Amino acid sequence: xxxxxxxxxxxxxxxxxxxxLRCSPKSGHDTVSWYQQAxxxxxxxxxxxxxxxxxxxxxxxxxxxxxQFPNYSSELNVNALLLGDSALYLCASSLTARQETQYFGPxxxxxxx
Amino acid sequence: GENVEQHPSTLSVQExxxxxxxxxxxxxxxNYFPWYKQELGKGPQLIIDxxxxxxxxxxxxxxxxxxxxxxxxxxxxxETQPEDSAVYFCAASIxxxxxxxxxxxxxxxxxx
Numbered sequence: 277x278x279x280x281x282x283x284x285x286x287x288x289x290x291x292x293x294x295x296x297l298r299c300s301p302k303s304g305h306d307t308v309s310w311y312q313q314a315x316x317x318x319x320x321x322x323x324x325x326x327x328x329x330x331x332x333x334x335x336x337x338x339x340x341x342x343x344q345f346p347n348y349s350s351e352l353n354v355n356a357l358l359l360g361d362s363a364l365y366l367c368a369s370s371l372t373a374r375q376e377t378q379y380f381g382p383x384x385x386x387x388x389x
Numbered sequence: 390g391e392n393v394e395q396h397p398s399t400l401s402v403q404e405x406x407x408x409x410x411x412x413x414x415x416x417x418x419x420n421y422f423p424w425y426k427q428e429l430g431k432g433p434q435l436i437i438d439x440x441x442x443x444x445x446x447x448x449x450x451x452x453x454x455x456x457x458x459x460x461x462x463x464x465x466x467x468e469t470q471p472e473d474s475a476v477y478f479c480a481a482s483i484x485x486x487x488x489x490x491x492x493x494x495x496x497x498x499x500x501x
Contacts (some may be wrong), residue, residue: 318395318492320491377438
């Protein structure tokens with residue numbers, strides 16, 4: 277049973293560029309949440325996707341957007357990258373939007389130069 | 390806004406001894422409290438969780454206690470082993486879709 281997978285594992289971008297990160301949820305899960313984890317800190321909630329719609333959003337600017345596909349996989353897009361966007365981006369999946377338990381992928385390490 | 394405070398930030402214990410990590414949450418409506426273990430270069434791994442209708446839960450060497458009145462919960466690891474070395478995060482749910490608010494993490498070091 278495949279767990280949550282994310283791609284790419286590492287990424288280097290320059291300020292002002294745009295980036296797309298990808299996530300496939302755990303088999304049988306239909307809800308995906310995205311988190312940003314800065315070095316030495318706990319993850320911060322970006323948004324959650326369920327039934328191909330953004331259901332909840334944390335305190336992140338509109339530069340952060342997402343999408344969920346019919347197969348429940350998801351993308352996180354960040355436009356106009358800033359140095360402060362450098363972080364580990366984590367994807368978590370859960371059985372449904374009302375199921376508490378979240379399983380995390382290994383993350384994508386983004387470095388903005 | 391809602392927040393979760395976690396202490397200590399670093400905990401060093403002798404192998405075989407017990408470790409305790411404490412968290413305090415601010416939202417009285419929080420009803421789900423997971424603990425995650427994160428090893429270097431990996432994503433967080435759920436190790437135990439507790440819901441607000443339960444005061445204590447145990448899974449082998451790991452236990453979690455919840456005091457709703459005081460709004461705090463704790464992770465207890467007994468008979469610590471070298472593989473327990475990692476960063477541990479507590480979290481509390483907010484909202485109807487279980488958005489998680491996380492603590493800042495505790496780096497647990499097991500001394501041989």
